[in-house]
Amino acid sequence: MPPKALDYESLNENVKKVQYAVRGELYLRASELQKEGKKIIFTNVGNPHALGQKPLSFPRQVVALCQAPFLLDDPNVGLIFPADAISRAKHYLSITTGGLGAYSDSRGIPGVRKEVAEFIERRDGYPSDPELIYLTDGASKGVMQILNTIIRGEGDGVLVPVPQYPLYSAAITLFGGSLVPYYLEETANWGLDLNNLRQSVAQARSKGITVRAMVIINPGNPTGQCLSEANLREILNFCFHEGLVLLGDEVYQQNIYQDERPFISARKVLMGMGLPISKEVQLVSFHTVSKGYWGECGQRGGYFEMTNIPPQTVDEIYKVASIALSPNVPAQIFMGLMVNPPKPGDISYEQFVRESKGILESLRRRARIMTDGFNNCRNIVCNFTEGAMYSFPQIRLPPRAIEAAKRAGKVADVFYCLKLLEATGISTVPGSGFGQKEGVFHLRTTILPAEEDMPAIMDSFKKFNDEFMEQYEDHRGYSRM
Amino acid sequence: MPPKALDYESLNENVKKVQYAVRGELYLRASELQKEGKKIIFTNVGNPHALGQKPLSFPRQVVALCQAPFLLDDPNVGLIFPADAISRAKHYLSITTGGLGAYSDSRGIPGVRKEVAEFIERRDGYPSDPELIYLTDGASKGVMQILNTIIRGEGDGVLVPVPQYPLYSAAITLFGGSLVPYYLEETANWGLDLNNLRQSVAQARSKGITVRAMVIINPGNPTGQCLSEANLREILNFCFHEGLVLLGDEVYQQNIYQDERPFISARKVLMGMGLPISKEVQLVSFHTVSKGYWGECGQRGGYFEMTNIPPQTVDEIYKVASIALSPNVPAQIFMGLMVNPPKPGDISYEQFVRESKGILESLRRRARIMTDGFNNCRNIVCNFTEGAMYSFPQIRLPPRAIEAAKRAGKVADVFYCLKLLEATGISTVPGSGFGQKEGVFHLRTTILPAEEDMPAIMDSFKKFNDEFMEQYEDHRGYSRM
Numbered sequence: 001m002p003p004k005a006l007d008y009e010s011l012n013e014n015v016k017k018v019q020y021a022v023r024g025e026l027y028l029r030a031s032e033l034q035k036e037g038k039k040i041i042f043t044n045v046g047n048p049h050a051l052g053q054k055p056l057s058f059p060r061q062v063v064a065l066c067q068a069p070f071l072l073d074d075p076n077v078g079l080i081f082p083a084d085a086i087s088r089a090k091h092y093l094s095i096t097t098g099g100l101g102a103y104s105d106s107r108g109i110p111g112v113r114k115e116v117a118e119f120i121e122r123r124d125g126y127p128s129d130p131e132l133i134y135l136t137d138g139a140s141k142g143v144m145q146i147l148n149t150i151i152r153g154e155g156d157g158v159l160v161p162v163p164q165y166p167l168y169s170a171a172i173t174l175f176g177g178s179l180v181p182y183y184l185e186e187t188a189n190w191g192l193d194l195n196n197l198r199q200s201v202a203q204a205r206s207k208g209i210t211v212r213a214m215v216i217i218n219p220g221n222p223t224g225q226c227l228s229e230a231n232l233r234e235i236l237n238f239c240f241h242e243g244l245v246l247l248g249d250e251v252y253q254q255n256i257y258q259d260e261r262p263f264i265s266a267r268k269v270l271m272g273m274g275l276p277i278s279k280e281v282q283l284v285s286f287h288t289v290s291k292g293y294w295g296e297c298g299q300r301g302g303y304f305e306m307t308n309i310p311p312q313t314v315d316e317i318y319k320v321a322s323i324a325l326s327p328n329v330p331a332q333i334f335m336g337l338m339v340n341p342p343k344p345g346d347i348s349y350e351q352f353v354r355e356s357k358g359i360l361e362s363l364r365r366r367a368r369i370m371t372d373g374f375n376n377c378r379n380i381v382c383n384f385t386e387g388a389m390y391s392f393p394q395i396r397l398p399p400r401a402i403e404a405a406k407r408a409g410k411v412a413d414v415f416y417c418l419k420l421l422e423a424t425g426i427s428t429v430p431g432s433g434f435g436q437k438e439g440v441f442h443l444r445t446t447i448l449p450a451e452e453d454m455p456a457i458m459d460s461f462k463k464f465n466d467e468f469m470e471q472y473e474d475h476r477g478y479s480r481m
Numbered sequence: 482m483p484p485k486a487l488d489y490e491s492l493n494e495n496v497k498k499v500q501y502a503v504r505g506e507l508y509l510r511a512s513e514l515q516k517e518g519k520k521i522i523f524t525n526v527g528n529p530h531a532l533g534q535k536p537l538s539f540p541r542q543v544v545a546l547c548q549a550p551f552l553l554d555d556p557n558v559g560l561i562f563p564a565d566a567i568s569r570a571k572h573y574l575s576i577t578t579g580g581l582g583a584y585s586d587s588r589g590i591p592g593v594r595k596e597v598a599e600f601i602e603r604r605d606g607y608p609s610d611p612e613l614i615y616l617t618d619g620a621s622k623g624v625m626q627i628l629n630t631i632i633r634g635e636g637d638g639v640l641v642p643v644p645q646y647p648l649y650s651a652a653i654t655l656f657g658g659s660l661v662p663y664y665l666e667e668t669a670n671w672g673l674d675l676n677n678l679r680q681s682v683a684q685a686r687s688k689g690i691t692v693r694a695m696v697i698i699n700p701g702n703p704t705g706q707c708l709s710e711a712n713l714r715e716i717l718n719f720c721f722h723e724g725l726v727l728l729g730d731e732v733y734q735q736n737i738y739q740d741e742r743p744f745i746s747a748r749k750v751l752m753g754m755g756l757p758i759s760k761e762v763q764l765v766s767f768h769t770v771s772k773g774y775w776g777e778c779g780q781r782g783g784y785f786e787m788t789n790i791p792p793q794t795v796d797e798i799y800k801v802a803s804i805a806l807s808p809n810v811p812a813q814i815f816m817g818l819m820v821n822p823p824k825p826g827d828i829s830y831e832q833f834v835r836e837s838k839g840i841l842e843s844l845r846r847r848a849r850i851m852t853d854g855f856n857n858c859r860n861i862v863c864n865f866t867e868g869a870m871y872s873f874p875q876i877r878l879p880p881r882a883i884e885a886a887k888r889a890g891k892v893a894d895v896f897y898c899l900k901l902l903e904a905t906g907i908s909t910v911p912g913s914g915f916g917q918k919e920g921v922f923h924l925r926t927t928i929l930p931a932e933e934d935m936p937a938i939m940d941s942f943k944k945f946n947d948e949f950m951e952q953y954e955d956h957r958g959y960s961r962m
Contacts, residue, residue, distance in 0.1 A: 005693035008793040049582035064549035101530035103778040140805040212486035298810035312489040324621040329779035
């Protein structure tokens, strides 16, 4: 009998080729161990609430009221909800066409898109058009839609930083395109070097690939660096001269842990560059409610803003978004609240500021504890996490460890991370899941475990690493291989 | 200068080829008219809350509490929430890994998938495995993922009923496959004739297409028919002999408006057919919180259940689901509530039954009012809506109307529906958006306008249709073309 359509051997090859390490072998093993009763510290995904971060009160109050609009008529509602949450809930319900239970326009609720445009204008100092802002079920879905629009086949290449967040490699593979890597410089604090970029493009072209777009992740995931304005200007210039669409993954824009390099959006830099560049470079920027001090990952809310994209293309993107009808409406409300939080004088303002500052300041301290912790470990070097939510230490694995991994049929950093998981319960992602230079090994961990648990986690890591290095380093004066 | 990647001429051709009429020309024109101040009755999408249907209280109370878990400690919470909603909220929060703000497993929360499996078992009388149930952001997203897994290129065909819900044609085009139509028989109450099916497959094969899968929509969209058990058995037999995956779109299973043909799931029929068929036919069944008496479209919640799909394929589907991290968590809770509603004896039971019965009974009456209304119109015939949410009358357009449409550069039913919209504000979808036999014209309308508005809407429709037919019918004894 011939294989059936959903037998493995007859599936879409692009589906089979996809790799997605964030929930790959390490995560599956961690889930197994958890089922067996082992305590697991999941640092594989940037999922703050799963590690105990409390949601911000005000947005949750507003969305709860939107879910239960009958409460707005309840005489007791004021006993458990503040007045400004009640009035905001009424505002959001008034701009839906049937509350949270009705599909919105496939691009999102017009009133929320307007609030997003106003936020962008305040942030960047340039006007933003709500018609060019589409709300999505999280940023990943938006990235996937744009890549699907761009990629026509394997001759189409997309420049992606390496190390990269594997959403990009996975989506490019799924849509049948070619990933064109450009390497970030670990010794220059994961900086982006234009010469590398040019070489990558030249190399891809020599293989017959048409490079169509470039991805930047700012602040970096997994690398944590913040791009400077000068660097962004170079990138935009490069995109202009090469005719590339720039995809700006800016989901960590609230997560900044140093003062030297504040976040600056690609759009702001572009607008400041003047003609012809400011009217020519096609830019799509992504944002989310999942990161920042919100961490509302489970709600699945995001947006993308299109700059210099022709109206006909904007319509095509709308049409394809329509197939799945609309992004989820509750997360659209979260997006509205994120870009339009309580203002000074509002009843909930002080609580909101206290909660959000508390989270951000703690993340800043945790970024420092983690970087210092890794740098105190034998054979480990780690750049400081300037932004985002991750630490990405380099692990200098001794040749005997690499040999042992080979014998076990594992990539060397997978081998290391599995041992770490079994010994300590710390669930990380091996650097090979993000891409790294040949023969260099890393792991990614989030900086999200609770601050009070952090010293114990780093002690437990150090103890494991000492023992691992002890076991595999060559102390007997034998020559290394 | 060569076109840039997001210029229209250089987009992915499959994106450009996609057609999606539910939010197509008619919808866009209706939105324009609404902006100009005209009152529009949106019957183009099955979006009950947008037309005034009230959400069920109990599930909204539970999800509101899950959004605002701090309320569970508030001494006043019992004043505005019933005790069983409070305990259900605690239950759902206890099976998440950080509340609604944390990503769940990419397949959905294990505890909710277990509740879905128990529901299926109660419904069908056969055990169901939670490991083979994946939660999704609405049923459409699930359908798209499965089609993307199956389709390898334009040589792969998927059998789709015509008329069909355009999700299928759109997704097949987007993924680069071939739609293989099989026609439903309007004169046999939109029944499915196996001979038609065989002919469609033979014809596709003669063009070199490998037919890999078959879609059924039961109850039908836009056609409203319910498949009989005997018919389902024939279909499953056919899939067995042809080696086809069956995709069962069963999102309207709660929406049944007659007693002769209750809903029966494809899976129940399959399980009852015994070996080898029951272990051989690959089946994926889809369900949603958007339809039924819930109508929670804006929440975007759904699931699919896989039957006889090999474990390696199940893993591949998991991997691809992981790229976008997880379906939204609030809608997962709605799904849990839908499959596990209040039970007799629960505080909220009577209210829940009253609300849900009220909606269903009214829909049943509206289905009747609409069918009768259409059948009272000149040159219109309409099958009764046995299930789902739509009426799909055939409009027998006079040759002069078809001529006039041609002169206006419009498909004839688009011409008719645009005139209807301008005259009455009723926003429908032309039959050509769903597929129909050559020279036969329809429109689709939902049966969702408020029951009290229904007589006026049907009067307004009749008046328009009378005038339209008056204008275009030939009264002068001229010979028709």
